[in-house]
């Protein structure tokens with residue numbers, strides 16, 4: 001397998017684009033990534049598109065707007081991990097020497113469903129019985145609060161931190177800071193969550209151009225190395241499981257660190273899947289940033305805020321930057337690549353050399369999560 | 380909201396083959412047990428998730444369990460009576476079941492408290508009541 005580098009990234013800022021088609025939400029991110037990479041359209045040998053709910057041929061619909069057609073375009077659905085899973089497929093193809101340059105995108109238009117909670121698969125038993133994503137995470141939160149003494153104030157602190165970071169990101173869906181009181185007194189969604197504990201619904205796109213390390217040098221003096229690329233599925237269990245430990249992330253993180261040859265202490269910046277406040281705390285522990293039960297302390301000590309030991313979600317994360325499902329994976333990658341290139345302005349993590357992205361989700365019966373993808377990048 | 384379904388009224392039975400009505404008015408949850416490897420699972424399926432055997436027989440599940448966690452749901456898709464309490468119940472035979480928790484105020488719930496099987500009207504489908512299994516705290 002060859003070394004692979006990211007040479008370009010682009011984002012269509014996350015927002016509500018009710019009057020735009022999926023194709024028109026998607027192409028600006030792709031164009032930006034191509035221009036950032038400095039490649040010609042004809043240099044792109046293959047494209048991989050992640051979308052959870054975009055419908056058939058999402059990738060072709062976006063690429064035709066830019067006249068990039070005729071190449072192999074593969075569409076990938078893996079819930080929240082759709083575009084991070086697409087990234088892994090692109091990575092494998094370039095690492096294996098099949099292509100020298102490939103494009104990955106994530107695109108989503110959730111406003112087409114109106115508001116409310118994410119539409120889930122109707123064939124699923126728990127979904128037909130009223131399971132919604134906020135309730136699933138709400139149950140995780142309730143159990144964690146019981147088992148580890150987490151308070152509602154500490155939990156709300158995750159949203160305060162997310163918005164503090166998001167306020168510094170011109171591409172975030174929410175760019176306002178919020179107070180602890182505002183988080184705790186917002187309208188109830190699924191207890192213990194108010195609206196501000198939940199990521200917003202929205203639209204957006206993100207794209208990444210990758211190349212073999214050798215080819216990358218033709219295009220850029222600042223390639224970002226892909227140190228590991230990992231995708232897992234959840235394990236189906238009919239019996240009891242510990243909802244305070246996201247097994248799939250623990251397993252994936254172990255594999256990712258082994259593949260990259262580093263440990264959690266070597267990570268300078270991370271973008272993790274904070275779909276709900278509790279999720280971020282669970283992932284601090286699962287990714288090894290702190291011991292089990294210490295997540296609230298890590299947050300309160302400011303270690304995961306900008307300026308701390310391991311800043312998490314400098315982009316604002318899903319809670320503030322937004323979460324157009326399939327677009328999130330490559331958007332996280334775009335943020336970490338920009339961090340490692342030192343381009344993030346007010347939200348820059350000083351001297352970041354190693355960055356991690358973590359994208360997981362998929363609410364289906366009997367699974368902790370349906371899918372999880374972890375990537376590590378370095379310069 | 381009625382806590383027990385009136386079986387004389389027209390209503391949508393949500394759980395279908397996963398619930399059996401007994402002659403005394405009570406209900407049982409029905410899962411699947413693999414004849415070849417003994418794995419018990421819920422809801423049932425035509426193939427065993429452990430050994431892929433297709434010799435799966437209906438198996439009654441326990442009526443009692445403990446409440447692993449819960450969330451009071453205020454925002455849900457159309458059709459559900461909100462707010463409702465969503466929970467995971469750990470049955471005494473080792474199966475975890477997603478269920479609505481009914482017949483109680485959420486403030487009275489406790490982690491790992493004993494709950495037992497019941498039925499409840501949980502919402503409506505274009506005016507027709509939707510009934511399914513639910514769990515309720517064991518009194519006393």
Ligand SMILES: [Zn+2]
Nearest residue numbers: 413416427430
């Ligand atoms: Zn079996």
